Amino acid sequence: MKQEHKIALLGLGTVGSGVWKILSEKKDMLLARTEHQFTIKKILVKDLKKKRSVSVPSSFFVSKADDILKDPEIDIVVEVMGGHEPAGTYITQALQAGKAVVTANKALLAERGVELFKLARQKGLSLGFEASVAGGIPIIKSIREGFIGNQIQELYGIINGTSNFILSEMTAHGSDFATVLAQAQKEGYAEQNPDFDVKGIDAAQKLSLLTSICYDVEPPKNGIYVEGIDRITPLDIQFAKKLGYVIKLLAITKAQYFNQPHSGAEGEAPSGLPVEGATRAPVIDARVHPTMIPEKHPLADVSGIYNAIFLKGDAVGETMFLGRGAGSMPTASAVVSDIVMAATGRGTSLTTASLRPMTLQSIEDLQSEYYLRFSVIDKPGVLAEIANCLGDADISIAAVYQRERDLGSRVPIVVMTHEALEKNVREALKKIDELESVLDESVLIRVLKR
Amino acid sequence: MKQEHKIALLGLGTVGSGVWKILSEKKDMLLARTEHQFTIKKILVKDLKKKRSVSVPSSFFVSKADDILKDPEIDIVVEVMGGHEPAGTYITQALQAGKAVVTANKALLAERGVELFKLARQKGLSLGFEASVAGGIPIIKSIREGFIGNQIQELYGIINGTSNFILSEMTAHGSDFATVLAQAQKEGYAEQNPDFDVKGIDAAQKLSLLTSICYDVEPPKNGIYVEGIDRITPLDIQFAKKLGYVIKLLAITKAQYFNQPHSGAEGEAPSGLPVEGATRAPVIDARVHPTMIPEKHPLADVSGIYNAIFLKGDAVGETMFLGRGAGSMPTASAVVSDIVMAATGRGTSLTTASLRPMTLQSIEDLQSEYYLRFSVIDKPGVLAEIANCLGDADISIAAVYQRERDLGSRVPIVVMTHEALEKNVREALKKIDELESVLDESVLIRVLKR
Numbered sequence: 001m002k003q004e005h006k007i008a009l010l011g012l013g014t015v016g017s018g019v020w021k022i023l024s025e026k027k028d029m030l031l032a033r034t035e036h037q038f039t040i041k042k043i044l045v046k047d048l049k050k051k052r053s054v055s056v057p058s059s060f061f062v063s064k065a066d067d068i069l070k071d072p073e074i075d076i077v078v079e080v081m082g083g084h085e086p087a088g089t090y091i092t093q094a095l096q097a098g099k100a101v102v103t104a105n106k107a108l109l110a111e112r113g114v115e116l117f118k119l120a121r122q123k124g125l126s127l128g129f130e131a132s133v134a135g136g137i138p139i140i141k142s143i144r145e146g147f148i149g150n151q152i153q154e155l156y157g158i159i160n161g162t163s164n165f166i167l168s169e170m171t172a173h174g175s176d177f178a179t180v181l182a183q184a185q186k187e188g189y190a191e192q193n194p195d196f197d198v199k200g201i202d203a204a205q206k207l208s209l210l211t212s213i214c215y216d217v218e219p220p221k222n223g224i225y226v227e228g229i230d231r232i233t234p235l236d237i238q239f240a241k242k243l244g245y246v247i248k249l250l251a252i253t254k255a256q257y258f259n260q261p262h263s264g265a266e267g268e269a270p271s272g273l274p275v276e277g278a279t280r281a282p283v284i285d286a287r288v289h290p291t292m293i294p295e296k297h298p299l300a301d302v303s304g305i306y307n308a309i310f311l312k313g314d315a316v317g318e319t320m321f322l323g324r325g326a327g328s329m330p331t332a333s334a335v336v337s338d339i340v341m342a343a344t345g346r347g348t349s350l351t352t353a354s355l356r357p358m359t360l361q362s363i364e365d366l367q368s369e370y371y372l373r374f375s376v377i378d379k380p381g382v383l384a385e386i387a388n389c390l391g392d393a394d395i396s397i398a399a400v401y402q403r404e405r406d407l408g409s410r411v412p413i414v415v416m417t418h419e420a421l422e423k424n425v426r427e428a429l430k431k432i433d434e435l436e437s438v439l440d441e442s443v444l445i446r447v448l449k450r
Numbered sequence: 451m452k453q454e455h456k457i458a459l460l461g462l463g464t465v466g467s468g469v470w471k472i473l474s475e476k477k478d479m480l481l482a483r484t485e486h487q488f489t490i491k492k493i494l495v496k497d498l499k500k501k502r503s504v505s506v507p508s509s510f511f512v513s514k515a516d517d518i519l520k521d522p523e524i525d526i527v528v529e530v531m532g533g534h535e536p537a538g539t540y541i542t543q544a545l546q547a548g549k550a551v552v553t554a555n556k557a558l559l560a561e562r563g564v565e566l567f568k569l570a571r572q573k574g575l576s577l578g579f580e581a582s583v584a585g586g587i588p589i590i591k592s593i594r595e596g597f598i599g600n601q602i603q604e605l606y607g608i609i610n611g612t613s614n615f616i617l618s619e620m621t622a623h624g625s626d627f628a629t630v631l632a633q634a635q636k637e638g639y640a641e642q643n644p645d646f647d648v649k650g651i652d653a654a655q656k657l658s659l660l661t662s663i664c665y666d667v668e669p670p671k672n673g674i675y676v677e678g679i680d681r682i683t684p685l686d687i688q689f690a691k692k693l694g695y696v697i698k699l700l701a702i703t704k705a706q707y708f709n710q711p712h713s714g715a716e717g718e719a720p721s722g723l724p725v726e727g728a729t730r731a732p733v734i735d736a737r738v739h740p741t742m743i744p745e746k747h748p749l750a751d752v753s754g755i756y757n758a759i760f761l762k763g764d765a766v767g768e769t770m771f772l773g774r775g776a777g778s779m780p781t782a783s784a785v786v787s788d789i790v791m792a793a794t795g796r797g798t799s800l801t802t803a804s805l806r807p808m809t810l811q812s813i814e815d816l817q818s819e820y821y822l823r824f825s826v827i828d829k830p831g832v833l834a835e836i837a838n839c840l841g842d843a844d845i846s847i848a849a850v851y852q853r854e855r856d857l858g859s860r861v862p863i864v865v866m867t868h869e870a871l872e873k874n875v876r877e878a879l880k881k882i883d884e885l886e887s888v889l890d891e892s893v894l895i896r897v898l899k900r
Contacts, residue, residue, distance in 0.1 A: 030599070033666065141596050147787070301751065316774065
């Protein structure tokens with residue numbers, strides 16, 4: 001096995017700078033630990049003259065990708081530029097040229113993962129992506145290697161630091177979304193265009209990858225139900241607290257397995273996979289939305305910019321991983337791990353060996369407990385009307401919270417339901433929202449069972 | 451690479467049964483995930499006729515280790531019998547015969563790890579030991595692979611389930627140690643001879659291994675300071691609660707690094723390790739003792755039989771791992787991971803590449819905050835006497851708690867100190883214990899800084 005590795009970085013932003021720092025400052029430590037030498041040879045940058053947060057001699061910079069992709073000495077390419085293109089093309093070309101690839105690009109992998117993993121596999125190369133989910137937490141490695149003897153049953157992740165930061169601040173200070181968002185933007189915890197984070201898109205891309213590795217299925221591209229935190233109000237956070245819950249943006253993925261062997265009729269077996277060895281494609285419930293978490297649940301305490309992943313495997317039971325989900329050094333920590341794994345022959349391109357097609361469960365088919373908040377004119381009979389609509393839709397009420405009477409004014413009514421079918425809940429809300437005494441659109445927040 | 455693996459188990463107890471279950475029930479899943487086939491061929495048992503918790507055809511059983519160790523078809527040996535001998539001999543012989551080894555035997559590795567890892571390395575074989583620490587939590591893999599780009603700075607572990615269960619019960623119900631221990635023994639959470647767990651020995655063995663992999667040093671055999679939970683009283687738990695703390699048995703390891711390169715004069719460089727590449731052997735503060743943890747710390751909520759490891763790396767920052775630290779299936783989950791890693795060429799025998807000698811810091815040199823409880827006769831001037839003794843030893847008091855006056859009766863006085871040197875604290879306690887008004891031996895519990 002080759003003991004000296006020449007590495008190229010595509011990009012020198014937040015993550016790239018961290019990778020530069022670790023590889024240049026810890027050469028000796030990595031050599032002692034692995035007996036391999038890691039040297040950055042070239043760095044692709046757009047602007048050769050831009051001022052950088054790390055001091056990198058300009059002799060490392062190249063402005064043409066081909067200077068890297070066609071350099072036979074470079075054996076590991078680290079893509080930390082982000083975005084779909086040209087990142088996708090560069091990764092493809094690097095793999096075709098026989099170079100191992102490490103990437104932190106969840107958007108690209110959620111979209112083109114199957115194609116890229118297949119290529120890596122054909123070429124017998126490693127395509128590492130630990131940094132793409134939950135930053136420094138080695139969750140990909142843990143699921144794919146540590147829990148390889150497990151059928152993963154469910155996973156709950158706090159995997160968007162920006163949303164978690166905003167919700168934590170709203171919870172701590174009772175402030176509203178817009179105020180905290182503005183503050184987070186000022187402090188650099190949120191982007192100027194925050195939609196990608198606060199609308200749950202980032203979390204959904206990561207969840208797509210997690211779903212793929214948890215259940216050996218192709219990453220679902222579309223169809224993951226996504227709801228952001230932008231409509232959460234201090235009032236709902238307050239009610240949640242009173243009821244013993246904390247509101248978090250959760251990425252959830254659960255699988256229902258069917259243990260019959262793959263019959264052939266259920267769909268093509270992925271290439272290279274013995275039909276005998278596969279179980280039928282699972283039905284997967286994958287979604288991202290604000291969730292009321294019982295305050296005693298380990299995820300309830302994960303605040304600020306921390307990420308956490310709680311998962312249940314059939315052998316290992318319940319486990320949780322906590323750490324920084326973003327930032328230069330934590331993410332670089334994961335990238336460097338992937339570089340070392342690729343170099344020492346422990347990188348994995350196993351994923352596609354067992355990627356099965358799967359079916360995503362529609363959000364309408366979800367069975368969950370619900371928090372429902374109605375804005376009503378306080379007058380006798382309103383609650384009865386609401387309760388009737390819920391009852392008609394087969395929704396059973398667990399508890400109702402109403403403030404003291406204040407006849408004629410606008411008041412909130414909160415209903416906690418027992419487990420109900422989301423389709424029914426939506427139908428009931430539609431009818432309730434048409435009631436004369438109901439003033440605003442009703443609020444629905446899914447509740448994690450105690 | 452070989453695609454079919456014949457596995458032998460040495461032992462079919464709690465962990466062995468779990469491994470049997472996973473490998474026999476999940477053959478197809480593992481084949482789909484890895485394209486390797488795993489088949490148990492033989493199982494070494496003491497009693498061929500004993501009734502087992504899993505139904506294993508008796509054709510698998512052998513009573514002589516040689517039937518396994520001399521069987522050339524067997525390529526992976528799983529040692530789940532425990533104890534020093536004959537386990538140590540069998541592992542040695544298996545490695546010498548060219549078989550990869552997986553073990554859950556922390557006692558053996560803490561004692562003879564260096565020798566066994568060296569042998570595995572010479573033979574180019576994998577010696578997996580994920581199951582030896584924190585059961586199903588992939589902490590060894592995370593530290594050695596996920597955090598390979600990090601200098602680990604400190605680690606705090608709740609790694610003895612029995613002790614954590616007992617302390618959690620004492621905290622929840624205000625019961626005393628003996629009562630809860632008896633209950634735990636009845637329910638199977640504690641052994642009939644509980645000393646190994648409640649006196650901290652088990653935790654110290656695991657800490658020895660964690661210290662080794664965190665800091666690339668030889669596992670410290672002796673000299674880890676160990677104090678168990680058997681002297682913790684409901685009164686101290688109650689005071690802790692009032693002060694905003696929870697008492698847990700913590701295994702702690704911290705390193706102070708010296709960044710000068712290995713000069714040769716500092717000691718021999720381990721074989722196979724470039725002298726240039728090494729940094730000077732670190733001084734390590736490794737200890738196991740009951741600790742007062744601030745109630746907001748992520749470790750404070752880890753209760754019952756759960757294990758958790760909180761660690762800080764210089765790149766990744768703070769991370770925590772939570773899961774079941776024992777039990778048949780969680781531990782088997784880790785064993786199966788090691789089996790697959792060995793089989794697919796991703797097992798590691800890297801450890802010894804960089805094992806340096808190190809120095810253990812004496813507990814006397816510890817700088818910590820302390821909780822001190824004195825049993826005194828309530829009379830004027832007692833607190834002043836105690837405060838004088840502390841002041842004379844250069845210990846600065848952060849807070850004092852005394853109950854209402856009850857002249858002439860036995861009362862507790864609690865002192866919380868600022869950071870102080872343990873040596874000084876011990877000297878002060880010795881003097882205080884000689885005071886006429888002080889009735890019992892004083893209680894000292896180390897406090898984790900907020």
